[in-house]
Amino acid sequence: MSENSSSQPIGFKPLLRVFGYARPAHFGIALGIFVMLVSAVLGLVIPQVLGWLIDGPLQTGEVVQVWISSAIVLVLGVLQAIMLWLRRRFVLEPATKVEANLKFDLYSDLVDLPVSFHDKWPSGQLLSRAQGDTSTIRRWLMFGVVLLVTNVITIIVGFVILFVMSWVLGLVMLVFSLPLWLFTYRFEGKYEVYARRSQDQEGDLATRVEESVHGIRVLKAFGRGGDALKAFTKEAEGLRDTEIIKAKTVGWLWFWLIVVPSASFGVVLLFGAWVVATEQITLGGLVTFFATATALRWPIESIGFLLSLTADANTASTRIHDVTDAEKTISDPENPLTISEPKGALEFRDVHFGFKNSDGSTTEILKGVDLSVNAGETVALVGITGSGKTLVTALAARFYDPDSGTVLLDGVDIRNLTQEELHTNIAMAFEEATLFSASVQDNVLMGYPEGTKEDLDKALQIAQATFVYSLPEGVDTEIGEQGLSLSGGQRQRLALARAVAARPKILVLDDPLSALDVHTEALVENAMREVLKGTTALIVAHRPSTVQMADRVALLDGGKIIATGKHSDLLATNARYRFVLSSLEAENERKEVEND
Ligand SMILES: Nc1ncnc2c1ncn2[C@@H]1O[C@H](COP(=O)(O)OP(=O)(O)O)[C@@H](O)[C@H]1O
Ligand SMILES: [Mg+2]
Missing domain, CATH: 1.20.1560.10 (ABC transporter type 1, transmembrane domain)
Structure with missing residues (x-):
């Protein structure tokens, strides 16, 4: 029970x-x-x-x-x-x-x-x-x-x-x-x-x-x-x-x-x-x-x-x-601040977070994360499975509040912003792409409902999701639980298109390309470069190719960011980084076998 x-x-x-x-x-x-x-x-x-x-x-x-x-x-x-x-x-x-x-x-x-x-x-x-x-x-x-x-x-x-x-x-x-x-x-x-x-x-x-x-x-x-x-x-x-x-x-x-x-x-x-x-x-x-x-x-x-x-x-x-009666632990502040001209700088300052166990104890996962993503910069977040990468992305969107420390958007503690303001600035795509029972168009334009046909097409183009045009009713095809079922890779591409279409200042992507084959992934990454030029991005990455899209890489290990730097520099100087990448590599190969 x-x-x-x-x-x-x-x-x-x-x-x-x-x-x-x-x-x-x-x-x-x-x-x-x-x-x-x-x-x-x-x-x-x-x-x-x-x-x-x-x-x-x-x-x-x-x-x-x-x-x-x-x-x-x-x-x-x-x-x-x-x-x-x-x-x-x-x-x-x-x-x-x-x-x-x-x-x-x-x-x-x-x-x-x-x-x-x-x-x-x-x-x-x-x-x-x-x-x-x-x-x-x-x-x-x-x-x-x-x-x-x-x-x-x-x-x-x-x-x-x-x-x-x-x-x-x-x-x-x-x-x-x-x-x-x-x-x-x-x-x-x-x-x-x-x-x-x-x-x-x-x-x-x-x-x-x-x-x-x-x-x-x-x-x-x-x-x-x-x-x-x-x-x-x-x-x-x-x-x-x-x-x-x-x-x-x-x-x-x-x-x-x-x-x-x-x-x-x-x-x-x-x-x-x-x-x-x-x-x-x-x-x-x-x-x-x-x-x-x-x-x-x-x-x-x-x-x-x-x-x-x-x-x-x-x-x-x-x-x-x-x-x-369940406590709405995450609520808007009484006197919210607003950011008049958002630039899109994202910062984690000494962030601690743990999940409560059923016996009342806490398992601390993040033990003082310090990470600063400058406006317009793309940072790849790398770490072994279970290191807390998804959690870091969740904290950026305020799905949880840190136990201590701060997450800041343009220098403002995100707890001082309304959730609406926060979420107009941040858009996300998750590894597990969730689609709702609605048309392709409604799913993709969810974060930007006033978007035009051009906006829709552009987002689909970037996410390499043009397969939707050949669905029975094109972008009006019903998908999700009550509609046409799509493959994992197709769902991920639509979820990515949704994040891109929202035109956020900050894109937070939690391994959104994991179900794509290498070829399609390369196409998406190419198209993403254009978007990433004008957007701050925090991307959880599993593959070296994704990592290479980033200006900088941050290595999450033992609950902390233990190194940041260019992919090539880290590869040359950081043994732990090499180890983590190769273990992710091994995991990718296993996944590919499973997907086949
Ligand atoms: N809702 C939850 N309750 C308890 N533990 C969780 C919950 N979500 C994640 N965890 C644990 O937190 C750790 C970090 O998870 P996660 O951020 O998903 O890792 P990653 O994305 O790096 O693989 C894992 O050990 C996981 O088991
Ligand atoms: Mg994860």
Whole structure:
């Protein structure tokens, strides 16, 4: 199970927070409660009319009055039906609106939350929160709240009526339903834990499905489909077990909810005979008493269902707030600075950074990185796998903040800039090229949406991505998850085109050519020279050819930049540099074999 779950009862604060979200639905819910109360009152008046009918007109034989009272009962019944229909009308639209708002807020938080949050949270958990939990809350707002409030009020008012009619019979009813209330109370505590567990397990299951679908080729290639299925089945069975416990818990509550009122009916009937015999109540009164008690049965029985719905919604709210409450550690400064004429100098000053381990300790990866990339300069970043090159690029884009030290853009600490300003100045391409479900054009012009056809063509030209023109619909072809699938090298070239098209002051490229063959890479590098003339660039490089594009090379080793200089100078003077390059070389050869 994910680290984000808790199995402790949580109290009902989360539900109160839902009411905050539900502001647009407040009026609708209030109207819903009102019409349901009217309906409940009607339901309680019907027995009174019946009692009056039995003790009055039926005994005296006044036919007209019999007709009148029957008509009254009929009208009351029809009115009740109308009220039920009105509840739906009043509540449906606002509740769906709340659901939509919740989804929207959750999504906008997901986009705002820092990379470190997404490093920790499995996507399926987020998916199930955005889908399942928001709709649980809608259901609760539509039925749960309205019925819970009205049914509780109905039960209280009903019991008062019963007591007023005959305190003896009322007391018998009440005493006999005591175990029911006790059981219901205990149920609440237990059910909530299972509700949380099952919702978390659903999230894990979603993660598993997502991973398998993404990794379907790997699963197939290694013949691991069966194992994946086993793992999936195991989790699905875990969920099923929880669901069964949940259902059993609810089942027991139902059992008591039905048995207890029936038993108390039997006892009340016995007492009833005695009460009528001693003339403490009329026959019509006894009928009214039973009819009223019958009218209370459904509200009483529904309490179990409503409570489980409430516990589900409470859990759903907690799970949603787990995400929305997560600290947005990377946010814009209160008084942001602006760089009026950006030149594009990038500097790392004594930057330390470590990832937190699950036991709370920190593994420091960068131990004082000092690197200065002058405006217009191209610096290649070289280091063995796992040395932290990707991390350095991520810090430049403020995906993370350094634990200590500073990253500066034109001498300004990037934490003093808005993220918008930072990201208009820096564009990135990653080794793992991500494309979105959209047209080629939209993907490439993502960082420069106002770009023209010429801008698009130019970027595609530089990145050697002109293959898109021969796609079925050219640059309008849908790519990404829902569209045409492209090869790794093709994706990388489009991602590079995207970075170039954004026309940033600073280009940060994390090994963006790794999936290209040597020939295409040379073409890209040639075309890039033109762009790099006017742009600052930090390029993570694996191949000597990429390194040669750079004015200067920086060697990252042991968490520090241990040498900078011209490729040829370093090659001549630095043994560690030679070692790192040759180990990268060996890795390249291995990769090429894998790609073939
Ligand atoms: N999200 C993360 N959580 C924990 N450790 C990480 C995370 N991302 C990277 N690392 C670790 O940080 C180190 C540097 O990673 P990275 O910058 O990707 O290396 P490089 O790009 O040089 O190959 C690696 O040891 C890697 O395992
Ligand atoms: Mg890397």
